Amino acid sequence: MEEKLIIGGKLPLISLTQWSSTNGKNV
16 A cells, blocks of 8 residues: 555655665565
8 A cells, every 4th residue: 555655656755765664674
């Protein structure tokens, strides 16, 4: 769900950075 929100550009850069860190751990 967060991925779609980020793609929509509704989340701030801070949230995108946090998601990136989480995504990096998942990968």
